[in-house]
Amino acid sequence: xxxxxxxILGAFSLGLLCYPDGSPFDSxxxxxxxxxxxxxxxxxxxxxxxxxxxxxxxxxIALFALYIISxxxxxxxxxxxxxxxxxxxxxxxxxxxxxxxxxxxxxxxSASEASPLLGETDTPQELRYVLAHSAGTIADSLxxxxxxxxxxxxxxxxTLPEKSIAMLSGFRGQGGIIVATTAGxxxxxxxxxxxxxxxxxxxxxxxxxxxxxxxxxxxVSSLSLLAVVFLGPQRMAGLVxxxxxxxxxxxxxxxxxx
Numbered sequence: 042x043x044x045x046x047x048x049i050l051g052a053f054s055l056g057l058l059c060y061p062d063g064s065p066f067d068s069x070x071x072x073x074x075x076x077x078x079x080x081x082x083x084x085x086x087x088x089x090x091x092x093x094x095x096x097x098x099x100x101x102i103a104l105f106a107l108y109i110i111s112x113x114x115x116x117x118x119x120x121x122x123x124x125x126x127x128x129x130x131x132x133x134x135x136x137x138x139x140x141x142x143x144x145x146x147x148x149x150x151s152a153s154e155a156s157p158l159l160g161e162t163d164t165p166q167e168l169r170y171v172l173a174h175s176a177g178t179i180a181d182s183l184x185x186x187x188x189x190x191x192x193x194x195x196x197x198x199x200t201l202p203e204k205s206i207a208m209l210s211g212f213r214g215q216g217g218i219i220v221a222t223t224a225g226x227x228x229x230x231x232x233x234x235x236x237x238x239x240x241x242x243x244x245x246x247x248x249x250x251x252x253x254x255x256x257x258x259x260x261v262s263s264l265s266l267l268a269v270v271f272l273g274p275q276r277m278a279g280l281v282x283x284x285x286x287x288x289x290x291x292x293x294x295x296x297x298x299x
Contacts, residue, residue, distance in 0.1 A: 042259050043196030045081070045227045049262040050286030052203040056219035057269065057279030059211025066270050069115070070220035074270040077224035080104060081263035084231040085256050098239030105232035193293050200226075220270055227263070258289055 066074075083104070087097050203222050210218040262285075269278050 042255050043193060044200050044230055045259050046255075046262050046289060047196045047200040047286070048203055048223045048226050049266045050282050050289065051197065052200055052207040053219060053223045053266060053269075054279045054282035054286065055204055056207030056211040056223075057274055057282070058276055059208050060216055060219065060274050060276075060279075061214055062275055063273075064214060064216060065273050066216045066220055070217050070270055073224040073228075074220055074267050076108070077227050078263045078267045080108075080228050080231055081260060084235065085260045089253075089256055093235070093239050095240050095242075098236040101232045101236035102240065105228065105236065108228055108232065193290055197290075216274060220266075223266060254292070 084101070087093050087101075203226055206222050207219050210216070210222070262282075265278075265282060265285075269275075269282075
């Protein structure tokens with residue numbers, strides 16, 4: 042749940058702060074933000090009434106499968122409906138590309154040079170690996186419970202890629218990517234990840250794992266994402282969400298040290 046909160050209050054808020062005001066999100070962003078709100082609500086109901094069992098876990102996995110099918114269909118429809126340029130247009134474009142190339146300019150850029158999202162990612166991956174496998178020891182040394190440590194530190198570190206993607210997409214005015222990264226990540230976490238854990242027989246001690254404050258925070262965060270997408274992106278909304286994330290972290294470290 043911590044990663045779901047961090048994706049919205051942390052990554053999405055940073056994307057809003059970098060995104061230009063007055064540029065509305067497209068219809069796809071609205072659809073998938075509504076879908077993640079629906080999935081989050083289903084998960085909250087199961088968790089609150091302590092009904093996360095193999096049956097509901099299978100249902101969550103089925104929801105993820107439907108989500109993947111819908112994405113595949115959308116991609117297929119988008120590709121099949123994309124108009125092909127005429128021969129004259131393609132010839133003109135090829136001529137323009139050739140004219141724009143300077144002598145000695147290499148056209149074979151490596152993947153890390155072409156995209157700022159690729160390249161040296163070993164350090165963040167190693168950091169996430171160490172935290173994931175040493176969470177209990179680190180939490181004990183800080184006098185924190187595993188739940189608080191997972192909801193705060195691990196959730197923050199493991200969502201660093203989403204935060205960087207949201208900020209880069211915001212600077213480029215790509216609002217759809219900001220929403221898609223946040224919504225898709227949360228749908229993946231709350232359906233497939235939770236479903237596999239439950240179906241595999243790793244019974245969760247739900248009375249200790251799920252606290253009403255955490256459940257409410259996840260649901261309100263999801264509702265906030267839905268509201269911002271439908272009402273329109275504003276930097277003020279990003280500031281409010283980011284402030285809410287800071288308050289959430291402070292409360293976890295102080296009032297809810299369990």
